[in-house]
Amino acid sequence: MMKNLTVSLDESVYQRLLDLCGGDEKKLQEAAAATLEHNFSKPALPEDNAEVDPKALEEYLNKSPSGGRSYGIKGQGW
Numbered sequence: 001m002m003k004n005l006t007v008s009l010d011e012s013v014y015q016r017l018l019d020l021c022g023g024d025e026k027k028l029q030e031a032a033a034a035t036l037e038h039n040f041s042k043p044a045l046p047e048d049n050a051e052v053d054p055k056a057l058e059e060y061l062n063k064s065p066s067g068g069r070s071y072g073i074k075g076q077g078w
Contacts, residue, residue, distance in 0.1 A: 007032070017031075017032075
């Protein structure tokens with residue numbers, strides 16, 4: 001079953017989108033619907049609260065010798 005969705009856009013954004021669609025509002029609506037369908041058909045990203053293995057982080061940090069430049073990058077988040 002098809003449902004309708006109304007979206008409010010800034011006039012300049014609407015005009016740019018309409019220009020991209022050659023001034024055809026029906027094409028604009030089809031493009032917007034296709035874009036939403038494409039983006040929401042992808043699998044969801046993992047949740048931020050996914051479990052993190054502390055051992056994996058420790059092993060990652062210990063791959064480089066302490067005091068080394070790469071260790072500083074890993075350890076300090078630079």
